[in-house]
Amino acid sequence: MADGKDDRNDLDTNGGVSRRGFLGSVVPAAVGVAVAREALSAPAAAPAVAELPAGEPAKLTLVVNGRTHKVLVEPRDTLLSVLREKLGLTGTKPGCERGECGACTVLIDGVARYSCLTLALEADGKKVTTVEGLMEGEELGPVQKAFVEEDAFQCGYCTPGQVMAAEGLLRENPEPGLDEIRHGMSGNLCRCGAYAHIFKAVDKAARFRKER
Amino acid sequence: MLPSFRYVRPRTVSEAVKALAAEGARAHAGGTDLLGCLRDGVFDAKSVVSLSGLDDLKGISPTKDGGLKIGALTTLAEVARHPGIAKGWPALAQGAAAAASPQLRNQGTLGGNLCQRPRCWYFRGDFDCARKGGEICYAVEGENTYHAIFGGSGCFIVHPSDTASPLVALRATVKVVGPKGARSLPVEKLFVLPAVDHTRETILAPGEVLTEVLLPPPLEGAKGLYRKVRSRGAWDFALGGVALALSVKDGKVASAGVVLSGVAPTPWRVPEVEKLLVGKALDAKLAAEAAELAVKGAEPMSGNDYKVPLVKGAVEEALLALA
Numbered sequence: 001m002a003d004g005k006d007d008r009n010d011l012d013t014n015g016g017v018s019r020r021g022f023l024g025s026v027v028p029a030a031v032g033v034a035v036a037r038e039a040l041s042a043p044a045a046a047p048a049v050a051e052l053p054a055g056e057p058a059k060l061t062l063v064v065n066g067r068t069h070k071v072l073v074e075p076r077d078t079l080l081s082v083l084r085e086k087l088g089l090t091g092t093k094p095g096c097e098r099g100e101c102g103a104c105t106v107l108i109d110g111v112a113r114y115s116c117l118t119l120a121l122e123a124d125g126k127k128v129t130t131v132e133g134l135m136e137g138e139e140l141g142p143v144q145k146a147f148v149e150e151d152a153f154q155c156g157y158c159t160p161g162q163v164m165a166a167e168g169l170l171r172e173n174p175e176p177g178l179d180e181i182r183h184g185m186s187g188n189l190c191r192c193g194a195y196a197h198i199f200k201a202v203d204k205a206a207r208f209r210k211e212r
Numbered sequence: 213m214l215p216s217f218r219y220v221r222p223r224t225v226s227e228a229v230k231a232l233a234a235e236g237a238r239a240h241a242g243g244t245d246l247l248g249c250l251r252d253g254v255f256d257a258k259s260v261v262s263l264s265g266l267d268d269l270k271g272i273s274p275t276k277d278g279g280l281k282i283g284a285l286t287t288l289a290e291v292a293r294h295p296g297i298a299k300g301w302p303a304l305a306q307g308a309a310a311a312a313s314p315q316l317r318n319q320g321t322l323g324g325n326l327c328q329r330p331r332c333w334y335f336r337g338d339f340d341c342a343r344k345g346g347e348i349c350y351a352v353e354g355e356n357t358y359h360a361i362f363g364g365s366g367c368f369i370v371h372p373s374d375t376a377s378p379l380v381a382l383r384a385t386v387k388v389v390g391p392k393g394a395r396s397l398p399v400e401k402l403f404v405l406p407a408v409d410h411t412r413e414t415i416l417a418p419g420e421v422l423t424e425v426l427l428p429p430p431l432e433g434a435k436g437l438y439r440k441v442r443s444r445g446a447w448d449f450a451l452g453g454v455a456l457a458l459s460v461k462d463g464k465v466a467s468a469g470v471v472l473s474g475v476a477p478t479p480w481r482v483p484e485v486e487k488l489l490v491g492k493a494l495d496a497k498l499a500a501e502a503a504e505l506a507v508k509g510a511e512p513m514s515g516n517d518y519k520v521p522l523v524k525g526a527v528e529e530a531l532l533a534l535a
Contacts, residue, residue, distance in 0.1 A: 081213070118243065119219070182445075
């Protein structure tokens with residue numbers, strides 16, 4: 001499964017839609033895919049600028065949770081909207097959509113970031129991890145398990161973002177103290193106010209990860 | 213959904229300069245401020261020029277003279293955790309660590325942090341304010357809790373950056389590349405007061421890109437810190453703060469950089485305080501005198517007079533911490 005190609009999103013057979021290969025190949029905007037391949041084999045020919053006109057969909061290769069997806073995106077599409085609406089990965093939540101609440105937190109190349117403030121085109125060539133990607137087969141991953149055991153939520157809406165922020169923190173600092181946990185989780189808001197339990201869950205998750 | 217725009221990702225700085233010189237082009241470094249502004253309709257972008265393909269502008273490397281070169285696209289997180297910066301230029305490391313939230317520090321860049329737009333709620337909101345080309349600054353008669361007590365004139369924003377004040381205190385320079393070539397200037401000269409032009413925060417002309425920040429070598433006996441006061445313990449902008457970059461020789465202050473944050477439309481250097489400190493031993497009496505001098509001439513508005521004692525206290529406390 002990992003690194004396999006997801007056929008549902010392979011758009012090669014989807015005729016009639018305006019599309020072009022994008023960014024994987026460095027091409028002048030007005031040149032078609034076939035010509036682009038030629039241009040690549042003759043590097044002096046093409047200006048080294050990749051661009052995409054407003055409103056124009058382009059085919060983007062996204063690696064999410066180890067699977068390669070090909071999706072049509074336009075310049076203004078955020079990673080958040082592509083994950084949810086094109087890939088059906090609705091674990092990542094829209095909250096404020098302006099980088100304040102943290103509900104949309106994902107890992108990009110292993111580092112926690114806000115997917116609402118990331119253009120999908122900016123995730124080109126990077127590895128994206130969402131809350132769905134933390135599962136270990138049918139079992140919850142250590143951070144998810146710790147959140148359940150410590151009852152680290154009430155309504156649960158912010159939880160996927162909290163879990164991803166914790167995952168990012170623990171990858172960077174596997175044994176954080178309470179102060180480091182509070183600091184590391186400060187980019188995620190919880191309107192239910194489950195913070196005390198969240199901090200305990202992150203501490204427990206650190207232990208679960210070590211015991212693995 | 214964001215408004216529609218053309219997306220351009222140059223592969224070289226000269227291509228970026230060309231793309232940014234186009235009408236309605238906006239630079240995208242980390243994108244965290246740009247996307248928020250576009251979503252809120254603060255301004256439009258005909259094209260978004262993503263600098264993320266410019267790998268030469270990423271990373272931190274020593275310079276021949278013992279200083280440090282920080283590429284403009286280096287993230288705030290990288291600046292905050294770099295052991296060399298924490299040791300030699302602590303005010304900058306602390307400023308970068310105090311900015312925004314962990315996720316934003318992982319994405320936001322040092323260059324972007326210097327070039328970000330102000331957070332004034334009239335500027336960000338649906339108001340045709342002076343900074344957006346309108347007639348008046350709504351903060352003068354309106355809600356001005358978070359506005360300037362120094363340097364306001366026709367517009368009373370405060371500069372939102374936590375790295376700008378440390379960089380001014382450290383006498384850092386920036387390199388800027390534009391259609392007419394490259395130039396270097398002190399970080400202090402990057403910023404524009406409203407009295408000069410209230411519609412812009414930096415001197416960058418269309419097509420100009422900030423490419424690197426240069427830190428001079430640390431002085432002998434260098435000490436520094438960044439003190440940020442905010443409403444919450446984390447993830448908030450400064451109500452007021454101070455960056456200190458001192459060098460101490462034979463028990464006396466040999467040189468001093470003292471720059472306030474969160475109180476003026478630009479990082480607010482207080483040369484009188486710097487002058488007062490030099491040649492003296494730093495003690496409680498001097499710290500109190502310096503703090504008093506730091507807020508001299510403050511012009512608080514109807515809702516932000518709390519900033520005067522706040523900044524005064526922050527300066528005194530910061531100086532004592534280095535004594």
